[in-house]
Amino acid sequence: MLWDIFQQSQIEDNKRKTTEARNLSLQSSAMNIEIQERISKLSLITQAVWSFLKEKHGLDETDLMNRIEELDMSDGVKDGKLTAVVHTCLGCAKKISTKYKTCIYCGCQNHKYSPFVEINEKK
Numbered sequence: 001m002l003w004d005i006f007q008q009s010q011i012e013d014n015k016r017k018t019t020e021a022r023n024l025s026l027q028s029s030a031m032n033i034e035i036q037e038r039i040s041k042l043s044l045i046t047q048a049v050w051s052f053l054k055e056k057h058g059l060d061e062t063d064l065m066n067r068i069e070e071l072d073m074s075d076g077v078k079d080g081k082l083t084a085v086v087h088t089c090l091g092c093a094k095k096i097s098t099k100y101k102t103c104i105y106c107g108c109q110n111h112k113y114s115p116f117v118e119i120n121e122k123k
């Protein structure tokens with residue numbers, strides 16, 4: 001009798017966990033679809049900007065690839081993305097990251113701040 005109560009409790013607990021896992025999976029799928037849609041929109045905008053640059057300034061794919069590589073290497077690592085790097089603040093000479101607009105120690109403007117690094121940082 002006691003064993004049956006224990007077993008029933010385990011079954012109910014497993015049902016609850018299964019429902020929670022299913023809900024989490026559905027949320028992840030919805031989030032994945034939203035991210036894919038945002039990437040598609042961003043890709044379209046990037047292609048539009050690139051077509052203007054080609055038409056108006058005569059740039060070609062070699063120029064584009066060279067600039068991508070140059071920007072990729074601006075953080076010192078060729079990894080296909082920009083990441084925050086540490087540098088010396090001109091105001092107080094302490095080490096700060098390129099992800100901050102102002103120095104976290106003295107408050108002066110960060111001369112190497114990059115809004116793109118801030119966007120790429122994981123929240």
Ligand SMILES: [Zn+2]
Binds near residue numbers: 090091093103105
């Ligand atoms: Zn500073």
